[in-house]
Amino acid sequence: MPFLVLAFDYPPPAGPERRRSCREEHLKQGEKFYEEGKWLCAAGILNEAGDLIGSIIICDFPSEEALRKDWLDKEPYVLTRVWEKIQIFPIRPAPFMKFE
Numbered sequence: 251m252p253f254l255v256l257a258f259d260y261p262p263p264a265g266p267e268r269r270r271s272c273r274e275e276h277l278k279q280g281e282k283f284y285e286e287g288k289w290l291c292a293a294g295i296l297n298e299a300g301d302l303i304g305s306i307i308i309c310d311f312p313s314e315e316a317l318r319k320d321w322l323d324k325e326p327y328v329l330t331r332v333w334e335k336i337q338i339f340p341i342r343p344a345p346f347m348k349f350e
Contacts, residue, residue, distance in 0.1 A: 251310065252290070252349055253317055254341045257333040258304040265332060269302060272326040279326065283309070288321070290349060305333070310349060314338055 259265035283289040288309055295304035305327070311317035317338065327333045343349050 251313060252341050252343055253309050253311065253314065254339045255307040255309060255317075256295075256304065256337045256339075257307075257327065258295070258335045259302070259332055260334040265303075265334070266301070268330050268332045269327070272330045272332065275326040276332075279324070280307075283321065308341070314340070 259269060280289055280292055284292070288311060289307055290310055291306075291308040293306050294302045295306055297303045309317065309321070311320060322328055322336070325333075328336070
């Protein structure tokens, strides 16, 4: 089932410092999920100044419970408190999108 995950960082200075400290680990895990077909699209959310303030991930997991257990419970940005607020929405892709 596809989901949209919106995650917003803790404000400066803590959020950006924490993000920098574990970004490589987060990206490495994201690349693994992408290769496995679990992450379909991922991007950083920028503020007006061009600073990273959050993340958007479109992913595919069997259920929200599986999403939390298999990913978020182990996510470096969760464990190191980069993300302050996480919203999860089930989504229905447009009919022409190929999510497999």
